[in-house]
Amino acid sequence: MATDLFEQLAELEVPPPPDQFDQQLHERVNRSLVCGQLVDLGVSGMPWALAHFARALVGFLTLTVTGRYESKTKHRRR
Numbered sequence: 001m002a003t004d005l006f007e008q009l010a011e012l013e014v015p016p017p018p019d020q021f022d023q024q025l026h027e028r029v030n031r032s033l034v035c036g037q038l039v040d041l042g043v044s045g046m047p048w049a050l051a052h053f054a055r056a057l058v059g060f061l062t063l064t065v066t067g068r069y070e071s072k073t074k075h076r077r078r
Contacts, residue, residue: 063069 059069
């Protein structure tokens with residue numbers, strides 16, 4: 001029974017895709033990729049960058065006010 005269905009489907013004519021099909025597909029995919037990348041940048045990239053910039057800015061202000069820069073992380077040699 002399944003082979004009859006497949007044989008019937010094999011005999012059907014399939015119309016060609018529209019002329020602008022590839023262009024429309026690329027526009028939709030590109031739009032969704034750009035939106036996803038902007039969300040990723042806003043949610044994870046910008047807060048990370050701002051946190052590191054704030055650390056550097058606080059260190060600069062500390063150096064300006066006190067004349068000393070004290071790092072809270074200690075680098076040990078092994």
